[in-house]
Amino acid sequence: MTDLARIPLNEAARLLRTGAAVPADLLDAVRKRITTLDGTLGCYRWLAPDVAVPDRPPPAAAGPLWGMPGAVKANICRRDWPVDCASRILAGWHAPYDAHAVSQLDAAGALLLGTSAMDEFGMGSSTENAYDLVTRNPWAADRVAGGSSGGGAAAVAAGLAYFALGSDTGGSVRQPAHCCGVVGLKPTYGRVSRSGLVAHASSLDVIGVLARTVADAATVFETIAGHDPADSTSCSDPVAVPNVEIRGTRIGIPRGGWGDVTSAEQQRDLDGALRAMLQAGVEPVEVDLPPLDLALAAYAVIAAAETSANLARYDGTHFGSRHDGPDHGAAARAVRSAGFGLEVKLRVLAGAYVLSDPRGGDLLDRAFAVRDLVCRIFSTALELSDVLLLPTCDGPAFRLGEYADDPVAMRNVDRWTVPVSLAGLPALTVPTGWCVEGLPLSCQLVGRSLDEGRLLAAGSVVEAACGFQLPAEVAT
Amino acid sequence: MNYETVVGLEIHIRLATATKLFCGCANRSGGVPNSRVCSVCLGLPGTLPVLNARAVSLGLRLAAALGADIPEVSIFARKQYVYPDLPRNYQITQWDPPLAVGGALVGGVGGDPWRVPLRRIHLEEDAARLTHRAGADTRIDFDRAGAPLLEVVTEPVLRSGAEAERSVRALQRLVRWLEVSAARPEAGDLRCDANVSVRVRGSAALGSRVELKNMNSSRGVRLAVAYEAMRQEALLAAGGEVLTETRTWDPDRCETVLLRAKEDVPEYRYLPEPDLPPLRITAAEARPALPEAPWTRERRFVSELGLTQEHAAVLTASRAMADLYESVLAEGASARNAAQLLTGEATALARERKTPMVSLPWQAPRLARLVDLIASGVVPAARTRELLVAILDREADPVEEVERRGWTVVIDQDLLGPWIETVLDRSEVQVAAYRGGKRGLLGWFVAQVVTLSGGRADPGSVARLVAARLSERA
Numbered sequence: 001m002t003d004l005a006r007i008p009l010n011e012a013a014r015l016l017r018t019g020a021a022v023p024a025d026l027l028d029a030v031r032k033r034i035t036t037l038d039g040t041l042g043c044y045r046w047l048a049p050d051v052a053v054p055d056r057p058p059p060a061a062a063g064p065l066w067g068m069p070g071a072v073k074a075n076i077c078r079r080d081w082p083v084d085c086a087s088r089i090l091a092g093w094h095a096p097y098d099a100h101a102v103s104q105l106d107a108a109g110a111l112l113l114g115t116s117a118m119d120e121f122g123m124g125s126s127t128e129n130a131y132d133l134v135t136r137n138p139w140a141a142d143r144v145a146g147g148s149s150g151g152g153a154a155a156v157a158a159g160l161a162y163f164a165l166g167s168d169t170g171g172s173v174r175q176p177a178h179c180c181g182v183v184g185l186k187p188t189y190g191r192v193s194r195s196g197l198v199a200h201a202s203s204l205d206v207i208g209v210l211a212r213t214v215a216d217a218a219t220v221f222e223t224i225a226g227h228d229p230a231d232s233t234s235c236s237d238p239v240a241v242p243n244v245e246i247r248g249t250r251i252g253i254p255r256g257g258w259g260d261v262t263s264a265e266q267q268r269d270l271d272g273a274l275r276a277m278l279q280a281g282v283e284p285v286e287v288d289l290p291p292l293d294l295a296l297a298a299y300a301v302i303a304a305a306e307t308s309a310n311l312a313r314y315d316g317t318h319f320g321s322r323h324d325g326p327d328h329g330a331a332a333r334a335v336r337s338a339g340f341g342l343e344v345k346l347r348v349l350a351g352a353y354v355l356s357d358p359r360g361g362d363l364l365d366r367a368f369a370v371r372d373l374v375c376r377i378f379s380t381a382l383e384l385s386d387v388l389l390l391p392t393c394d395g396p397a398f399r400l401g402e403y404a405d406d407p408v409a410m411r412n413v414d415r416w417t418v419p420v421s422l423a424g425l426p427a428l429t430v431p432t433g434w435c436v437e438g439l440p441l442s443c444q445l446v447g448r449s450l451d452e453g454r455l456l457a458a459g460s461v462v463e464a465a466c467g468f469q470l471p472a473e474v475a476t
Numbered sequence: 477m478n479y480e481t482v483v484g485l486e487i488h489i490r491l492a493t494a495t496k497l498f499c500g501c502a503n504r505s506g507g508v509p510n511s512r513v514c515s516v517c518l519g520l521p522g523t524l525p526v527l528n529a530r531a532v533s534l535g536l537r538l539a540a541a542l543g544a545d546i547p548e549v550s551i552f553a554r555k556q557y558v559y560p561d562l563p564r565n566y567q568i569t570q571w572d573p574p575l576a577v578g579g580a581l582v583g584g585v586g587g588d589p590w591r592v593p594l595r596r597i598h599l600e601e602d603a604a605r606l607t608h609r610a611g612a613d614t615r616i617d618f619d620r621a622g623a624p625l626l627e628v629v630t631e632p633v634l635r636s637g638a639e640a641e642r643s644v645r646a647l648q649r650l651v652r653w654l655e656v657s658a659a660r661p662e663a664g665d666l667r668c669d670a671n672v673s674v675r676v677r678g679s680a681a682l683g684s685r686v687e688l689k690n691m692n693s694s695r696g697v698r699l700a701v702a703y704e705a706m707r708q709e710a711l712l713a714a715g716g717e718v719l720t721e722t723r724t725w726d727p728d729r730c731e732t733v734l735l736r737a738k739e740d741v742p743e744y745r746y747l748p749e750p751d752l753p754p755l756r757i758t759a760a761e762a763r764p765a766l767p768e769a770p771w772t773r774e775r776r777f778v779s780e781l782g783l784t785q786e787h788a789a790v791l792t793a794s795r796a797m798a799d800l801y802e803s804v805l806a807e808g809a810s811a812r813n814a815a816q817l818l819t820g821e822a823t824a825l826a827r828e829r830k831t832p833m834v835s836l837p838w839q840a841p842r843l844a845r846l847v848d849l850i851a852s853g854v855v856p857a858a859r860t861r862e863l864l865v866a867i868l869d870r871e872a873d874p875v876e877e878v879e880r881r882g883w884t885v886v887i888d889q890d891l892l893g894p895w896i897e898t899v900l901d902r903s904e905v906q907v908a909a910y911r912g913g914k915r916g917l918l919g920w921f922v923a924q925v926v927t928l929s930g931g932r933a934d935p936g937s938v939a940r941l942v943a944a945r946l947s948e949r950a
Contacts, residue, residue, distance in 0.1 A: 075522075076522075077522045083521070083522075085521070090521070093521075095521075095522070096515055099522060194522075195522070195523070196522045197522055198521040198522045199521075199751075202750035229526065230524060230526060231524050232524065232525070232526055232751060232752050232753055233751065233753060306750055308745075309554045309556055309745075312558065312565035312566055313519050313521075313563065313565055315558065315565060317560050317616075318616070318618075319520060319521075328559070328560045329558065355556070355745035355747055356745060
């Protein structure tokens with residue numbers, strides 16, 4: 001029989017509803033896998049010592065998240081949890097409040113197990129940039145899980161959680177979903193409150209979902225999305241994931257195809273996804289995409305500028321790790337020198353440079369201009385079509401340490417995801433198949449602003465057509 | 477060499493909102509340190525600012541009253557500098573465009589008008605309060621962190637400490653008038669920075685600019701600017717050079733002290749605030765309903781009511797004062813006499829009771845009747861104070877009070893006669909002197925009679941009768 005910990009969330013919910021299982025069964029199954037596998041995989045940074053398990057059947061009003069064990073990325077606040085963002089500078093800091101998304105999960109009755117592994121402050125694409133923990137790809141021990149939400153993606157893939165909350169600034173939910181073979185949803189910017197999400201680059205940060213199926217991702221998304229007065233950038237539009245009729249939907253394909261996708265297998269999977277959609281009655285439309293390299297450069301400038309301001313508060317004065325010094329400046333320098341990792345320091349310095357007058361002001365303005373351009377081009381593409389079909393990445397998960405000496409090259413991994421983030425559009429990564437090296441591949445669907453409903457409907461079509469299956473067991 | 481001082485002011489006003497600018501903590505001062513803080517105003521990870529709509533509307537009130545242009549969209553920015561009084565190491569402030577642009581402070585409308593054009597008005601958050609303990613540590617009180625401030629920046633057109641003081645006072649009166657701020661200098665509600673430079677009179681170029689910080693009162697501004705101008709003039713006169721630097725005003729030693737030299741000036745690395753969408757102001761919001769401006773009212777008191785410039789200024793020192801005055805007029809009192817009563821005896825009584833004039837339980841109809849009684853000569857002016865006390869302490873009606881206590885002025889010859897005779901009878905020497913030609917003694921006789929009557933005798937009538945009586949005997 002299939003391991004209970006590895007079935008989709010909505011199937012597990014059905015078992016609870018019919019009485020075939022109780023929440024303790026799900027929790028035990030997941031915990032058993034955490035005990036045996038997490039030492040190797042490194043999905044969790046911290047596990048809550050006490051998870052209150054309901055010992056009664058679900059109340060009539062309970063939704064599918066009731067009693068469902070899940071993981072929360074270590075940059076999303078939960079009261080009294082060590083939300084350290086995988087940074088030494090926040091070691092020992094306990095969040096004094098719950099993020100809005102976490103409160104929503106609580107209200108839905110989900111069981112939150114602990115904090116999932118990540119790159120420090122969400123900066124990275126491999127979950128190697130933590131001071132103490134690297135996450136491995138469940139399907140190849142020498143490969144990365146992707147990042148920065150690598151811990152959550154690996155946990156969901158390998159049955160160490162039914163779902164995970166991640167955060168996506170330039171691809172940090174979609175790319176690890178691609179690497180681990182799970183579904184990754186980055187909602188529209190502002191769809192999910194950022195209240196309680198530790199800021200990386202505030203105009204780009206979105207809380208996203210990692211799940212085993214498109215339906216599971218939709219379930220979690222509907223629970224955490226919605227207006228929150230504590231976040232002035234949160235949308236007030238109602239959240240509904242209606243059953244969208246996919247027939248007649250126009251799918252946008254880049255003019256000339258995905259010519260610069262470097263992997264032939266990735267190319268094959270995209271073609272397969274497109275064929276599946278055509279068979280479902282979707283009409284193809286050729287559209288222009290923004291220049292990816294320019295978008296990547298603009299992203300680097302904007303994200304660094306915002307990062308440098310967001311991370312300025314970590315000086316050890318009134319929270320987080322402390323350091324003595326002859327004066328405040330010296331103590332702050334000492335805390336920051338010891339507390340931040342290399343990638344974070346690089347971005348903070350780049351941001352300070354970008355914002356320094358007189359040249360920096362101009363750099364930032366030019367980056368904003370590129371961002372406007374990217375938005376306009378996407379906007380045109382999404383007038384001609386309803387959903388875009390793009391790759392998530394050029395190829396499968398790379399090797400651990402592959403970019404250790406070249407952090408700038410690592411950022412190129414995100415070239416398909418970053419432009420979408422700049423435009424704030426919703427995007428969904430759906431696994432499509434396996435490459436010869438035994439690693440998953442995926443496609444990325446991009447929707448109109450606030451149109452997650454159609455996006456998820458299109459994702460279901462791809463999912464059904466591809467028949468993607470995860471391996472029976474984790475590679476060791 | 478003949479020098480000229482050039483001053484521009486940056487005045488920070490703490491807005492009278494219930495809560496801070498970006499969170500729900502109470503916006504008050506005093507009490508136990510760090511008792512009004514939350515995750516947001518402490519800048520803890522994951523927290524986000526939410527703009528206080530009340531602070532915006534108060535800012536718009538002031539901007540509209542100053543005649544400033546209010547852009548449809550203004551933006552917030554992060555002004556970055558590392559200092560322990562800033563919880564996030566950046567301050568959220570408005571950059572370009574700000575809440576309002578232009579406008580002017582005006583004053584001296586009674587006869588000596590002046591006008592100080594403004595550069596901009598913007599919203600920003602206050603920093604925490606640091607207490608440096610000599611030879612020990614520094615304590616941080618975050619209660620003030622995130623308090624809502626409105627910064628008003630003047631053009632550099634002021635020419636002296638006195639002009640700077642006048643501008644600060646005018647702004648202080650206006651923000652209280654509009655109930656935008658309590659503007660208590662002692663509570664730090666009003667804090668001033670001044671950019672001061674001197675140049676040879678007639679020169680168009682500005683001299684090196686020194687930024688003065690830490691003036692907490694209009695008087696402090698006057699003294700600091702005057703001192704700094706003197707210091708710079710002395711430097712230049714001695715062939716020296718004024719350095720661009722930041723100095724702080726030391727009120728105890730009455731001098732400005734170097735805070736930081738130019739090369740240490742922080743680079744603020746402004747960044748548009750991604751956590752706050754652009755602030756949109758509707759046309760209706762940009763034109764709030766405002767009370768009549770203090771300078772308009774002051775001018776009206778002079779031109780329409782015929783008050784002196786001094787009375788008009790005192791009666792428009794606060795909106796409550798002007799309202800009280802006009803409510804007395806509405807009861808039919810004469811303008812000048814009412815002004816005399818309120819700025820004279822009533823103000824003196826309030827001072828004696830150590831209570832603000834407008835907080836005392838005056839009642840306009842009673843004050844109006846009192847003004848009438850005195851103006852028409854029914855009651856001697858010497859009774860004013862007692863009647864005011866009766867109004868305040870016993871809610872007495874002045875007319876009834878005067879009747880009850882028999883304070884009516886006596887003009888009847890039959891009643892005045894006996895008092896006059898009594899005085900003349902006991903004043904043989906003075907009578908003889910008067911008749912000998914010392915006519916100046918008439919006033920002395922009148923005073924004697926008025927005193928004898930317990931203040932009731934009408935001095936005019938007495939004078940007439942005494943003069944007639946003495947000439948008749950001669």
